[in-house]
Amino acid sequence: MPTTSLADETREAQPAMAGSANPATPGVTILFDEQRIAQRVEELARSVAGALDEEFVIVGLLKGSFVFVADFVRALDRIGVQPEVEFMRVASYGRGKESSGTVQLIGGMPDAVDGRTVLLVDDIIDTGRSLAYTRDLLLEHGAAKVWTCTLLDKPSRREVEVPVDFVGFPIEDIFVVGYGIDYAERYRHLPYIGAVE
Numbered sequence: 001m002p003t004t005s006l007a008d009e010t011r012e013a014q015p016a017m018a019g020s021a022n023p024a025t026p027g028v029t030i031l032f033d034e035q036r037i038a039q040r041v042e043e044l045a046r047s048v049a050g051a052l053d054e055e056f057v058i059v060g061l062l063k064g065s066f067v068f069v070a071d072f073v074r075a076l077d078r079i080g081v082q083p084e085v086e087f088m089r090v091a092s093y094g095r096g097k098e099s100s101g102t103v104q105l106i107g108g109m110p111d112a113v114d115g116r117t118v119l120l121v122d123d124i125i126d127t128g129r130s131l132a133y134t135r136d137l138l139l140e141h142g143a144a145k146v147w148t149c150t151l152l153d154k155p156s157r158r159e160v161e162v163p164v165d166f167v168g169f170p171i172e173d174i175f176v177v178g179y180g181i182d183y184a185e186r187y188r189h190l191p192y193i194g195a196v197e
């Protein structure tokens with residue numbers, strides 16, 4: 001008698017899911033769909049590959065950058081670039097839409113930054129505090145050079161000057177979610193980036 005594993009049953013039970021369109025989430029208006037993001041990530045990878053030395057370490061800021069970093073390192077790999085990958089966790093936002101104004105390091109520093117070229121990656125630059133704070137920390141810990149890259153940029157919100165070397169999409173002052181980015185810990189799983197009401 002043939003036996004089927006739970007994994008087989010699950011696969012067979014959901015064939016229609018593969019490739020089906022993502023229904024929009026109520027309350028979220030799509031700004032950048034999966035295809036547009038993927039295309040921009042490839043372009044960013046080419047820009048980074050053209051500007052940085054071959055040897056560098058990516059430091060992603062958690063939690064927001066986890067999806068972007070995952071796609072970004074694979075885009076880099078496709079063009080022959082193999083960075084090391086580290087993460088740091090900082091928090092500036094509480095559970096609302098407004099930043100608390102102070103940035104805190106949660107957990108430790110990666111120990112692979114001393115003397116290295118670092119590409120600091122975040123989901124969004126808003127006031128600039130998170131990126132400025134983290135960039136300073138990395139330099140204090142001996143990073144030889146810190147490049148910065150954010151998928152989204154809200155230039156009109158900037159309060160702290162910090163150089164952003166690579167930007168995916170500049171956007172207006174709107175609150176966005178998806179592709180790793182949350183509102184009160186929701187919506188990180190969305191494959192697209194949208195505006196939340």
Ligand code: IMP
Pocket residue numbers: 064092093099122123124125126127128129130131174175176177181182183
């Ligand atoms: P900054 O320190 O003010 O530049 O804020 C950067 C961080 O704020 C980002 O890493 C995000 O986690 C968060 N943030 C800024 N804008 C948004 C948004 O529109 N949606 C969700 N999170 C945001």
Ligand code: MG
Pocket residue numbers: 061062063064065122123124
């Ligand atoms: Mg963040």
